[in-house]
Amino acid sequence: MRKLLSFFCLLILGTISVSGQKDSTGLVFDTGSLEIKKITNEDLQTFKDNPDFNYEVIESNPSWWDNFLTWLWNLLLHFFQWLFGVEKAAGFLAEFFSWIPYILLGLLLFLLIKFFLNVNARSLLYSKKNQSSVTLSEEEHIIKNEDIQQLIQEAIQQKDYRLAIRYYYLHILKMLSDGEFIEWQLQKTNADYISEIEEPELKQPFGHITWLYDYIWYGEFDIDEVKYTRLETTFTSFKKRILKNG
Structure with a gap:
């Protein structure tokens, strides 16, 4: 009798387990219609006209001014490397080196302006009084x-x-x-x-x-x-x- 009861209990538990598995693994099918999206030439033109999507790299030839600054920078760099005995400056020294060409250029422009406008500059110093x-x-x-x-x-x-x-x-x-x-x-x-x-x-x-x-x-x-x-x-x-x- 005891064996018969145990058999029925196992049968009931197995039935409940199978039922639960079927409920948890149910499939849902999408019956909606598919719409194919087409890209027209007008859609592409919008992106072509937007400069943010222009990834073309244009290589330009350096001007004489760029070549002059590069030459001046290399000259100064070699000089200071020789002066300080270092291969490459870093930190504040590197920042200082980067400003030297512009400082020298500004000094040169100042001297040229002072030279050509010396006579006119003198007349500006006259007092109206x-x-x-x-x-x-x-x-x-x-x-x-x-x-x-x-x-x-x-x-x-x-x-x-x-x-x-x-x-x-x-x-x-x-x-x-x-x-x-x-x-x-x-x-x-x-x-x-x-x-x-x-x-x-x-x-x-x-x-x-x-x-x-x-x-x-x-x-x-x-x-x-x-x-x-x-x-x-x-x-x-x-x-x-x-x-x-x-």
């Missing part, structure tokens, strides 16, 4: 036609010592031109005259006088009678040098 300003066009008239010594005395009488220094410097230029130490021309700069003088005993003191003149006149540095007297001694001494070498 200075009623005794002398323009570059008047400079030629004064040197060739005026009695500069008389102009100096009139400026001193009016206590316009800056203007007196201006006239004194033009007088020095006239003496140098008459002595054929320089060739005076309106478009030339004071630096041009310094480079033209070949006599060492005139070149250095004239450079000093030019520095004083530029500082006082173009720098708009006001001077009083005492300072003018000291400067006049320097100008008078240089006039004697010109006469001695003439």
